[in-house]
Structures are given as C-alpha cells and as structure tokens.
Amino acid sequence: xxxxxxxxxxxxxxxxxxxxxxxxxxxxxxxxxxxxxxxxxxxxxxxxxxxxxxxxxxxxxxxxxxxxxxxxxxxxxxxxxxxxxxxxxxxxxxxxxxxxxxxxxxxxxxxxxxxxxxxxxxxxxxxxxxxxxxxxxxxxxxxxxxxxxxxxxxxxxxxxxxxxxxxxxxxxxxxxxxxxxxxxxxxxxxxxxxxxxxxxxxxxxxxxxxxxxxxxxxxxxxxxxxxxxxxxxxxxxxxxxxxxxxxxxxxxxxxxxxxxxxxxxxxxxxxxxxxxxxxxxxx
Amino acid sequence: xxxxxxxxxxxxxxxxxxxxxxxxxxxxxxxxxxxxxxxxxxxxxxxxxxxxxxxxxxxxxxxxxxxxxxxxxxxxxxxxxxxxxxxxxxxxxxxxxxxxxxxxxxxxxxxxxxxxxxxxxxxxxxxxxxxxxxxxxxxxxxxxxxxxxxxxxxxxxxxxxxxxxxxxxxxxxxxxxxxxxxxxxxxxxxxxxxxxxxxxxxxxxxxxxxxxxxxxxxxxxxxxxxxxxxxxxxxxxxxxxxxxxxxxxxxxxxxxxxxxxxxxxxxxxxxxxxxxxxxxxxxxxxxxxxxxxxxxxxxxxxxxxxxxxxxxxxxxxxxx
Numbered sequence: 077x078x079x080x081x082x083x084x085x086x087x088x089x090x091x092x093x094x095x096x097x098x099x100x101x102x103x104x105x106x107x108x109x110x111x112x113x114x115x116x117x118x119x120x121x122x123x124x125x126x127x128x129x130x131x132x133x134x135x136x137x138x139x140x141x142x143x144x145x146x147x148x149x150x151x152x153x154x155x156x157x158x159x160x161x162x163x164x165x166x167x168x169x170x171x172x173x174x175x176x177x178x179x180x181x182x183x184x185x186x187x188x189x190x191x192x193x194x195x196x197x198x199x200x201x202x203x204x205x206x207x208x209x210x211x212x213x214x215x216x217x218x219x220x221x222x223x224x225x226x227x228x229x230x231x232x233x234x235x236x237x238x239x240x241x242x243x244x245x246x247x248x249x250x251x252x253x254x255x256x257x258x259x260x261x262x263x264x265x266x267x268x269x270x271x272x273x274x275x276x277x278x279x280x281x282x283x284x285x286x287x288x289x290x291x292x293x294x295x296x297x298x299x300x301x302x303x304x305x306x307x308x309x310x311x312x313x314x315x316x317x318x319x320x321x322x323x324x325x326x327x328x329x330x331x332x333x334x335x336x337x338x339x340x341x342x343x344x345x346x347x348x349x350x351x352x353x354x355x356x357x358x359x
Numbered sequence: 360x361x362x363x364x365x366x367x368x369x370x371x372x373x374x375x376x377x378x379x380x381x382x383x384x385x386x387x388x389x390x391x392x393x394x395x396x397x398x399x400x401x402x403x404x405x406x407x408x409x410x411x412x413x414x415x416x417x418x419x420x421x422x423x424x425x426x427x428x429x430x431x432x433x434x435x436x437x438x439x440x441x442x443x444x445x446x447x448x449x450x451x452x453x454x455x456x457x458x459x460x461x462x463x464x465x466x467x468x469x470x471x472x473x474x475x476x477x478x479x480x481x482x483x484x485x486x487x488x489x490x491x492x493x494x495x496x497x498x499x500x501x502x503x504x505x506x507x508x509x510x511x512x513x514x515x516x517x518x519x520x521x522x523x524x525x526x527x528x529x530x531x532x533x534x535x536x537x538x539x540x541x542x543x544x545x546x547x548x549x550x551x552x553x554x555x556x557x558x559x560x561x562x563x564x565x566x567x568x569x570x571x572x573x574x575x576x577x578x579x580x581x582x583x584x585x586x587x588x589x590x591x592x593x594x595x596x597x598x599x600x601x602x603x604x605x606x607x608x609x610x611x612x613x614x615x616x617x618x619x620x621x622x623x624x625x626x627x628x629x630x631x632x633x634x635x636x637x638x639x640x641x642x643x644x645x646x647x648x649x650x651x652x653x654x655x656x657x658x659x660x661x662x663x664x665x666x667x668x669x670x671x672x673x674x675x676x677x678x679x
C-alpha cells in the first residue's frame with residue numbers, strides 16, 4: 077500500500093470512514109457507532125500511513141505489519157478502513173450485519189473476509205493473539221510489527237492481564253498495544269462501572285513502555301505511532317494510551333456512553349452526515 | 360479372541376512427549392506452549408532440543424490459547440499443553456472464539472484427563488471435556504489408548520490442518536498397540552471380530568475392553584471390539600457395519616455418560632439403525648480422590664463392569 081503522508085488527506089479519509097460507519101449502522105439499525113467513530117483516526121493512520129500491508133490479502137502476512145482488533149464490536153470502522161484500502165469493494169459495506177454477509181456483527185475469519193485474521197467479539201482475547209503473532213514473526217525472522225487495539229472497558233477482562241504480564245517477561249518488543257481510553261462502557265462511565273484507576277501505571281508496573289496519544293487529532297496520532305515504533309526493538313513491549321471521545325465527529329453522539337451500541341434513525345443519520353463531508357464518495 | 364499382549368506399562372502422556380520429541384526433530388514449524396506443567400506433559404526433551412520453540416506461559420491458560428492462535432496465523436503449528444481440565448473447561452470461550460470459530464491450526468494437547476489422574480480428586484478430573492470439545496464446529500477430538508497410539512496421534516495431529524483436541528492421561532497402562540503404526544484421524548480400528556455384541560471403546564478403556572472380551576470369550580460370548588480413537592469426526596461407517604452384524608452395542612469411555620462417545624454412537628444408531636446400547640461411563644457425577652484402579656472400579660469403568668453391560672445388552676437384544 078502507498079503511504080499517505082499528508083495529514084489533511086488522512087483527515088479527509090477519516091471523514092469518509094465516519095460517514096461509512098454511521099451509514100452501515102443505520103442500514104441495519106444495529107451495531108456500535110460510538111467506539112467506531114472514536115477509533116477512526118487511529119485506524120486511518122495505521123492503514124494509510126503507518127503499516128506496511130498488502131490489500132491482496134493472505135492470512136500469514138509474511139513481510140507485512142499485522143493489525144488485530146480485540147474490541148470487535150467496533151467492526152464498522154475496520155470494515156470501512158479495509159474497504160477503503162482496497163481489500164474488498166466498498167459496495168459490500170451495505171451488507172453489514174445482514175444475512176449471508178461477510179461483514180458479520182463482529183469481525184470473523186469464518187466468512188473469509190479479506191483483512192481479518194482473527195474472530196473478535198468476546199472481549200479480552202486480542203492482545204494474547206497479537207502477542208502470539210509477534211512471537212511467530214520473530215521466530216520466522218520477519219522484522220515487521222504487530223498492532224493490537226483494545227477498549228478501556230475491555231481492560232476489566234482477566235485475560236488482558238495474563239497477556240500484560242506475559243509480553244514483558246518474554247521481551248515481545250515487536251508489538252504495539254493500543255488502549256482506546258474513551259472512559260465509557262455499556263453500563264456507563266468506566267470510572268463508575270469498574271474503574272481502571274491509573275491504567276498507565278498498571279501497565280508500567282507490569283513492565284511496559286507507555287506512549288500517550290490524542291486519538292482524535294490526526295497529526296498527534298501519526299506522531300505518537302511513530303514514537304511508539306521508535307521504542308520497539310529494545311526488549312520491552314509498548315502500549316499507547318489513546319485518549320478518544322466516543323462518537324468523535326458527530327456532535328450528538330459525543331460525551332456519553334449512550335451511543336455505544338445504538339443506531340441512528342433517519343433524521344439522526346441526516347444530522348450526522350451533514351457534519352461529515354463526503355470526500356471519497358459514499359458506497 | 361485375537362490376543363493382545365504387553366511387555367511394559369507406560370503413561371499415554373509419555374507417548375505424547377515422545378511424539379513431540381520426534382516433531383521437534385522433523386518439523387521446524389512445530390512450537391510448544393505450556394502453562395507451568397512441563398514435567399507432567401513429558402515435553403522436557405522437546406524443550407531441551409528446541410529451546411527457542413518452547414513458550415512458557417505460566418499459570419495463565421486463557422492467554423496461552425490466544426498466544427497459540429496468534430502463532431498459527433503466521434504459520435507455526437502450536438501445541439498448547441496443560442491438564443485436560445485447564446485446557447478445555449477453564450478456557451472454553453478462548454477455544455471457541457480464537458481457535459474453533461477462527462479455524463486456527465492449533466493443537467490443544469492435554470494430560471490427566473478423566474478419573475485416572477487419581478488422588479488429586481474431582482477439581483482436576485474433568486469428565487466433560489469430550490462433550491465440550493465435540494460440540495465446537497470444526498474441532499477434531501482424539502482420545503488415544505496407549506503410549507504408542509498417543510505418539511502416533513500426536514504426529515498425525517501436527518500433519519493435519521485444523522484445530523485438534525488431543526486428550527490423554529496420567530497413569531501407566533499396558534502398551535499393546537504397535538510401536539510403528541500409522542494413525543489415521545477419523546478411522547476406527549477393528550481390534551476383534553465378533554458376532555454377539557459390538558464393544559466400542561476409547562482411551563484408557565480400550566485395555567479394559569480387551570480384558571472384558573477375553574472374559575466374554577470364556578463365557579462363550581463372541582464380542583466385536585472397535586477402538587474409536589477419534590471421537591470427532593466419528594467413523595460412522597465402521598460402527599454401522601459392525602452393529603448390522605451384532606445387533607447391540609456397549610460404549611466405553613472415561614467421561615460423563617452425558618455428551619461423550621456414547622452419545623455420539625447413540626446418534627448414529629438413532630438415525631440409521633436403532634439398536635440396544637449400554638453405556639460404560641461415569642453416571643453424571645464428579646469424581647473423587649483414590650487410586651486409578653479404585654476409581655475405575657467404584658465408578659463402573661473396569662472390565663468387570665463392561666462384562667455385565669454386555670450381558671445386559673444381549674438380554675435386551677434377545678427380548679426385542
């Protein structure tokens with residue numbers, strides 16, 4: 077894939093991806109727009125600027141950077157970014173969550189959708205899988221990177237902490253884990269449902285290097301990812317604390333957990349689309 | 360009755376270890392993971408010879424399953440090893456999503472299955488794992504019967520593309536199968552031809568069934584004996600061919616009678632040729648501490664119980 081260096085151009089792609097997200101969720105009247113919108117800038121930066129990857133998909137991905145989505149419910153954003161990267165035709169986004177679609181509610185390898193290497197949905201599993209892939213790349217002398225995105229609510233899961241203790245012990249330093257710190261989960265603010273307290277301090281205590289990112293500022297997303305890459309290869313895994321706003325880019329979806337898993341109605345869709353310029357053409 | 364003899368007793372987990380040693384020397388893609396039970400899984404030689412291809416996961420089985428799935432994506436053949444209880448029930452959702460639903464080439468190889476781990480008691484004696492694993496679409500479930508068959512099954516699992524649950528045990532049991540055998544996944548082994556009853560056995564209960572067949576022969580009962588080492592996919596043809604001749608079945612497994620080999624066989628009979636069947640299995644209960652032999656006797660899994668079940672099922676057949 078050709079790397080897009082211009083931040084303004086990356087922002088334009090992100091705007092189109094956000095349109096894709098709200099249109100997908102509206103189209104089937106289900107899905108998770110809030111977290112998808114919040115993580116849009118990160119995924120656009122990864123797939124259009126940072127990662128070395130090939131849209132002629134093969135599972136093993138030799139000589140490619142790999143991305144694993146652990147919080148699988150933000151499927152609309154990964155589907156849009158993959159389609160806009162050329163893994164499959166953007167028209168297929170219209171099948172999201174519908175019968176006989178490859179775009180299942182949560183991403184899966186089961187329907188052989190190009191770009192997806194692991195099923196995700198039941199939370200807490202993606203970091204372990206990413207670590208395994210990173211170890212495998214090292215054993216095969218493949219110097220490429222592995223990225224894993226998790227939610228901050230997902231940090232409630234015990235398996236995350238098994239993986240967090242494993243990676244520093246085994247010096248998995250070709251891995252960048254990213255936590256989407258939007259402070260929200262289904263039942264309310266993370267601080268009220270199950271506090272993460274100081275998440276960065278926890279990772280630090282387990283032996284990780286910490287990078288902070290403003291996840292809805294494209295320039296900072298790219299800068300922080302490059303900074304994280306520079307920290308790799310030194311025997312210590314890297315985690316990015318990515319501060320985002322759930323629902324970012326659509327004013328009425330921001331600042332609350334209420335749009336975690338709710339679809340907009342026709343009127344709300346028009347209101348959302350009016351805030352998001354059609355930059356690459358709708359599907 | 361065809362004669363089966365043995366010169367030594369060995370544990371099936373050592374057969375797994377021997378299989379891993381061979382794979383370590385012959386297949387550079389094979390990697391082994393373990394959750395702090397290296398000695399129990401008998402993988403010391405693999406680790407010594409391939410230290411870079413062994414991944415110690417500590418007492419964190421959920422993470423181990425995920426790591427194994429990740430390794431398989433990039434082209435390795437991971438064997439995730441621990442006790443059967445911790446490699447099935449404890450990590451069911453990880454296996455379901457990251458291995459089975461994702462169709463990853465992960466081998467879950469587990470020891471200390473069933474009652475015969477003995478004194479540790481019911482917390483470790485999983486009797487539900489065959490049922491749990493066979494319900495996962497795409498999962499292959501194998502329960503070999505002795506050292507040599509376990510070694511062969513281990514090598515066959517590595518050569519097969521797809522998720523496998525390979526279940527074996529702790530105690531030493533007679534080594535009665537060939538040292539040089541080819542193991543075909545999903546292919547039943549007809550151990551003895553007979554006409555009066557079909558005995559279908561898996562795992563440690565195959566040797567009990569051999570002994571039962573010898574006793575039955577002395578009683579004038581001519582039993583056909585099938586070793587089903589692969590519970591899924593099940594060799595339905597072998598079962599149906601046999602029962603069409605004998606007219607009744609006894610299934611034998613070191614597992615809860617709910618959801619195990621017996622239920623798989625019962626489904627085949629119901630759909631094709633409904634005939635009397637008796638179960639040799641644990642009667643929907645947990646186990647307890649004791650020696651393997653004591654537990655096999657108390658929970659009704661030994662040769663004497665198989666003989667009684669055969670007499671009962673033949674009576675039912677004649678009453679039909």
